[in-house]
Amino acid sequence: MSTPAHPSARTPWGRGVALGLVLAVVVSIIVLAFSWPAVTSEPRDLPVAITGPAEQLAMVEQAVTENAEGAVALTEVDDRDAAVDAIEGREVYGAVVLGQAPEVLTSSAASPVAAQLLGGIAAQLQQQAAQAAAAAGAPAPTVAVTDVVPLLDTDPRGAGMTAASFPLVLGGMIGGIAITMAIGGVWRRVAALLAYSVAAGLAIAGILQGWFAVLAGAYLLNAAAFGLSLLAIGATIVGFASIVGRPGIALGPVLFLLIANPISGAAMPREFLPAPWGEVGQWFPPGAGATLVRDLSYFPGADTTFPWLVLAVWAAGGLVLAAIGHFRSSGPLVIAESDETQPAAA
Incomplete structure (x- = not known):
């Protein structure tokens, strides 16, 4: 038996150089996305x-x-x-x-x-x-x-509140990507995503509010905000994958991690971001989720209709995409008989 050639012997030089350049561009975009808000932030109106x-x-x-x-x-x-x-x-x-x-x-x-x-x-x-x-x-x-509205004594610098926004993005992407990769069938993915969003929302709120005590307000409302945020991101990823297949999974990190997260206003007021990106960020789940969690925790008198609606629309939109992908690709159901169910040979 011949020994397989080493990968470097099979890969053309031009393809290797091109891959290195593409990865350099990707890293540059990631650095730009995460450093741009901090570098350009300043008070604006x-x-x-x-x-x-x-x-x-x-x-x-x-x-x-x-x-x-x-x-x-x-x-x-x-x-x-x-x-x-x-x-x-x-x-x-x-x-x-x-x-x-x-x-x-x-x-x-x-x-x-x-x-x-x-x-x-x-x-x-x-x-x-x-x-x-x-x-x-x-x-x-x-x-x-x-x-007038101070931070909690358990979170005097607001670091915990800022960190609370991270599970929204990462948790939503993890749920959407893992469920898409591991589970076949759109409706099974939707069921798994709903179960994940509810359970993870309760767990995240329990950790941040019951354990670390960096959140205030009603626990179930906080859990609902986390759960709906996870569902909004995860459902969108499942919907993308249902429409365009496995390549659609990559759209989630690009949209939510590289575009929406830097302009979410979670770490600084949205007025500190160059216009109109601070306001644009509130139309995406990371921005709406971070604003909603802060308002529920510290500002019970604030009108939270807009962030609730943003998250609900993204979640519903993702589920609609999943349904469209399912009905577009559905065909006659063929069930293969196993050896155990086939009749025995005479």
Whole structure:
């Protein structure tokens, strides 16, 4: 018996070089996808509420425009209570309250980076108040900083909340790819995917909320958010594979890991991303899932209709693709008889 030739002896030189160049392009795209948001991120029209006497409003708005041009978008509200409502409803990231007792309201649960930016605005207000008081010969008021919606004591830097978005993408892809590779038959894949999404959603929420305590809110709602996020990604992969076959599996990582995940806004406010990518990212499961988990955990008063709908549409769309692929490729069912069921030879 002859010994098989070594693979290097059978592969043409040109094909090897071409493969190396293709892999270099793939790695470059991966590096670009994951580094681009961090390198280009900066505050862009971060919504912040402001309230107080008219003369102070004009002065502060001018100062913010001069010192942080384009970084903050101020929205006037009636009073402090209205500012707090806007923060808790996820309409703004913080607020500036002017008057006899100036105050800056932050929300580290919405974004520690945005809260740090608002702390810088509080320092500027304190400096202005000191200068005005010195000119008037009066004591300077202290600008208080109040964290209206703080992070949990078990997650003071928000690292756990940021990490909670990772299982959404990875778990959805693992489920969709593994089920597609291991299970034959579209409806069997759908059944396995539904079981996986429910069980994994309960498990992930249990680990992050019950064990690590980095999530708050209702456990079953958090589990539903994780489960629907996994289903939205996994069903899309199963649907792609049903339509175009095994090559469709590769579309999932490209779409969700390389495109949607970097613009999801999970690690930073979506306003920090170049327009319009921050808003575009909310139309994909990674962005909608991350926003939904944060809102359910910290902002029960926020309107979560949009992220729920985004996830539901992706999940339904994936299941529809799976059904289309099934009916398009279905034909007469042929059942091969096994040796045990065949009649014995005479």
